[in-house]
Amino acid sequence: MAGTGLGFRRVEGIGERSVSGALAGLLSLTSDAVLAFDGFGRILMANEAAERLFGRQDLVGADVRALFPPAAGVVPDDAFDPRALPFSTDGSTSSLVVVGAAGAETGISVRCDRVSAPGETYLLVAYEDDSRQAEEREHDRLVQELSRANHRLSGTLSIVLETLDSRDVQTLFSRVLEEITDTMDATGTVFYVAEADGYHLRGTSSSLGEARVPRFMSFGRTIERLASQAGHALRLRVLAPEGADLRRGRLARRNVVNEETREIYHVMSSVLPPFASFIAVPVWFGRHLLALIEVGWDHVHPMRREDSELLDAVAQYLSVQLAGAFSAMRAQREADLREAASGIRESMMSAGSVDEKSVAAALEAAAGVLDASCVQLAEDADEPGRMRATLSDGRTCSLAADLGATEGDQAGNEVVVQPVREGSALASALVQEGEPAVGALVDAGMVDGTRCFCLVLREADAEPLDDLELKFLERVATDASGLAHGDEVRRQDKHIAQALQTGMRNELQRVPGISADGIYSSATQAAVIGGDFYDLIRLPNDRACVIMGDVSGKGVEAASVSAAVKTALGAYSWQGLAPAHMVRLLNEFLLGFSRLETFATLFVGMVDLRGGRLTYCSAGHPPAFLVRASTGAIEALDVQSGVVGAFHEMTYRNGRVSLGAGDVLLLYTDGTTEARATDGAFFGEDGLRDAVMREAPRGFEGLLGRLLDALDRFTSRHLEDDVAMVALRFDQVGKRQMPRA
Structure with a gap:
């Protein structure tokens, strides 16, 4: 035997490559009998303790079946089958009797398991033991295994019961990690969620504290890729750096060994968890990889196959819970961001x-x-x-x-x-x-x-x-x-609106026999132009056309429509058309003119001073007031028609009223009557009528200014719409006022 106490020789191509150097060192140190044999039953390696126990110096190359009954000392002729051995090869303990060197029978305990190595290789450990010692040792082992299994089962049940039908993402990302860490007696657990661009850290167990944990792993960065390809939990161990690596300074990559296949991977240090040994557990939902759990220890820790199988079972259960939780989490996150965006928009608008x-x-x-x-x-x-x-x-x-x-x-x-x-x-x-x-x-x-x-x-x-x-x-x-x-x-x-306003400035032409005044008040200082407009056009034969209108909307559209309406009505008035006829033509014109759904309310009045008559068409406009000079009474001109520019085939009617010397006609837009006080009350037609009754006796000069002051007092100077008013006093009625045109 070699000085190491290890019997070894090459047998038909079987050499030192089939057993690792680590195993060789272990065999030389243990006092138990250790054998390694291949899938043909040939012993590849044996230590001195095995030679003493089995009483043979030529164990290497021998058939392992010849060491145990019923074939002790005899090589069977049939093909080797590990299932026919008198002991199991799954790592459990068996009690056997063998014949030693002196021919005496000796009770031994045997444990045998298949190991990861090229080819089919088995490792057998045996030791002398009487029945009582064997029973006690087996009892202790079973109690230990039972205690460990009970702890695992208890932890698994806690995970299931505490997360059953849970949609609370915080529960799944915190409590579960604590349960897994405790169940596996681990240093800590980290949790990554698979999203469109990679794996995002979504939770760590509290035991990790300030430990550095990668916050993101893009796809293809080894650990997640290996777990995804394997389809099940992987037992991984980070190897200690070699001297050459240490001399290079900061380690950009580390070697990681797969405990099951003994493969070694070169992994970027930046994506490794803060563990020396860890189990990477993929969480699948159907064929979609939802998440990656990493359970680890800060020291080299023996990880068993049943540990990874248990974590796979936990992951399979969690996948259903996580699928619902992720959906809820994403919906909540989307809602939070939408609300934040709305808040930023509101801040900008305010x-x-x-x-x-x-x-x-x-x-x-x-x-x-x-x-x-x-x-x-x-x-x-x-x-x-x-x-x-x-x-x-x-x-x-x-x-x-x-x-x-x-x-x-x-x-x-x-x-x-x-x-x-x-x-x-x-x-x-x-x-x-x-x-x-x-x-x-x-x-x-x-x-x-x-x-x-x-x-x-x-x-x-x-x-x-x-x-x-x-x-x-x-x-x-x-x-x-x-x-x-x-x-x-x-x-x-x-x-543009300012330019339009300048070009279509509201004005009242001088008409002999008529005193005229107009006023326009904007709802806000910034509102330079709106849809309110008025005009007084001097016509031949002691006639005049008075116009007041209100186009829906503000700005350029309203201003451009107002300008078009004034221009059209001015042309119609010179043709001598009746007001209802003018408005009817204007309705068709507006329906083809405006690209938007713009309409207007209008009052168009034809004044005949010689005849002492006013013929008018009020198209959706507030009723005009006529203040009689002879009695001081106020008459409402209430012959009404529909608005202009809304519908084809609208019917428009003329109204007629006689005029007397000194009578005053008051026209106004709805911004006047719809003005509100601070308590929400409307000024209304009654409020305007009362103001006119109060102010008219004080004279025509300044009448509109006094009415506007009354409106400002009522609203506390807070108009919600533009206000326009026109007042005409018919000074001379019933006789010729000017030369024929």
Whole structure:
């Protein structure tokens, strides 16, 4: 025998490669008899204790069956079958009797199990033992195994009972991890969820404390790939680094051995859990890999096959619970982000005007929701195709990036959100500047002639933005861009409206025999133009046409329709048409003119001073008041027709009323009667009638100003709609006022 006490020789191609060096060292140290034999029953290796126990010096190469009854000392002729051995090969203990060197029978205990090695290899351990010692040892072993199995079963039942039908994600991500850690007597447990871009850390057991745990693993980074390919739990051990690795300094990769197949993998240190030994457990739902659980120990720990099988069973149960929990979690996360986006939008709207600074503030707020920082960018005027960035420490730098990839349409108004890709020019530039390269580039398009875009970045070891977070950023950017562009359009509309207002300024022509006054009050200081308008047109033969209208809407559309209506009515009045006929023609004109669903209310009156008559058509307009000079009474002109520009074939009627010298006609828009007090009460026709009764006796001059003052007092100077009023006093009625035209 060799000095190591190990009998070994080559037998028909069987050599030292079939048994590891570690096993050889173990055999030389143990006092138990140890044999290794192959699938043909040939003994490959034996230690001195085995030679003493079986009384043979030539064990290596012998048939293992010849050592045990019923074939003791005889080599059977039939083919070797491990199932025919007098002991089991599953690792359990068997009691046998063998014949020693002196021919005496000796009671022994035998344990045999198949080991992972090239070919079919079995390891057998035997020791002398009398029946009582054997029974006691077996009893102790069984009690220990039973205690361990009971602990595993109790832990598994706790997991099932505490998570049964649970949709509480927090329960699944915390309590289960604690139960698994306790059940496996492990140092800790970590939990990753499989999402579109990789595996995101969603929970750790409390025992890990401040231990460094990778927060994200992209697809194909060894551990998850191995577990996915195997389809079941893997028992893995991180090997100690070799001297050459230590001398190189920081270990970028570590060697990890598969305890079942003895394969060695080179794994990036950044994706390894903080364990020396661990079991990686894939969680499957059908054919879809939902998650990865890693249960580990901070020291080299013997991991049994039944441990991985137990964890596979736990994962199979949890998969059903997790599928529902993940769906609920995603829906809740989506709702939270949608609410956050709405809050940012409301903040922008409440701030009033939205400009470039407002858009930048909105993007910064969105970054805060995602636990990220916002790096503002600007196109580098000196270097086209690059961006000037203001970094977190206040430094500015030029970053290489393909801006063309985010320009959208030719106007540059399309919102684009792109994740920062690993290995891209932008990512490389950020790393070079010492900035994290985990996040997204957000381009909100052009605002006031300036591009609004930024980088939303997380810490270097953080998980990347998922699809819900990217959609959130896109929504915030789209809202901000839309509000900013809306403000631009409103400002442009305001300028256009001002131009239209200047071109169609409300005016009352001088008509002999008529004193006229008009007033217009905007609901807000900012509202330069609305849909209210009026006009007094002097016509031949002591006649005049008075017009008051209110077009629905505000801004350019309302102003352009108002201008068209005034122009059309002016032309109709010179044709000598009756008011109802004029309004009927205008109705058809408006239905073909406006691209929007715009309608108008109108009062069109033809004044005949010689005849002392007023012929009018009130098309959906508030009834005009006629104040009689002779009695002071107020008459409402209440012959009413439908609005203009809403429907074809609308019927319009004329109303007629006689006029006397000194009578006053009051026209007004609905902003007057629909004005509200602070308690919500309407001013109404009665309020206006009372004000006219009170103010008319004080004279025509300043009448409209006094009525407007009364309205301001009633509303506490808070009008909700524009107000327009026109007053005509018929000074001379029944005789010729001017030369024939």
